[in-house]
Amino acid sequence: MLHRGHQGTDGTGGGELTVPMGWLYAEYIADELLRTGDLMPPTSFEFRAGRDALALTIFLSDTDGELPGTRVVSQLDTWLSLTAYDQPWQDWVRERMAQVAAEAAEQGGPAPDLELAEAAWRWLEETELLAPDLNAVPGGGPVIGEDDGPKVWTPAWQLGLPLGHLAIHLF
Template structure:
């Protein structure tokens, strides 16, 4: 027996597989937005960072449990405001993960587990990215890929990529 979302987690012991539909749909939306923006190769770590940051945004902003039926266009403004540069996105993610966990009251939640894993990867993984704080016009002419680089947490690279992908949609 195949279940969606939280069905089958009520302790009935039917042995059914619980499918994390909300998380998978959030990942699908994020993937489509990034592919549509054509910002980087889908096989790159940067793409994964953008997809995971967007998927977390989409998943955690679904406060009504309507994600599998959501109309993407009607939520773009919300996602843009959550991913904006001046917003404390990482604090919002931590708070929403705690709220979702508390609402589940200890029940197994495969959607939440995948969201937590994505957040862990975004926090703990660092990617080598251009140093946006470097002094312009430094020594000698440099090509686009030859400028100063700095190790950056994946979420700090993925979040602006996701934001840009939403704008390009």
């Protein structure tokens, strides 16, 4: 069962704000991994794509609801395998999101963690970023700089996922 957040400040849950601690912690870990890797400016859309893809991976892989208490180092191999190039990450995200939604429905309470994860997933699916075309066959003259090669519009998750994977490796 996923950690759904803490109720208010007194723990009673009497209509107070539910804090999405699981998602916020996953996003914090993803942000720190990407900043440590120093792969791109933290203000860029590419950074956001990497952070959101990695945060989704971290959040959705927490099947026991232990994320805020989890040691990051103990999870690195899991996150690496989930973000590997040959894995159907987007299918895994869709399946896990459906499972998490079903769990939230069973519990009948608010699921602010899930709402934030769904918003991140929507952004990753619906946003396209202009990125180097890694499938382009070099032709003609040499490419002088990284901005000079062919570019294609790419779904944000397809750009963010390898960035997240690389950031884990660099950690």
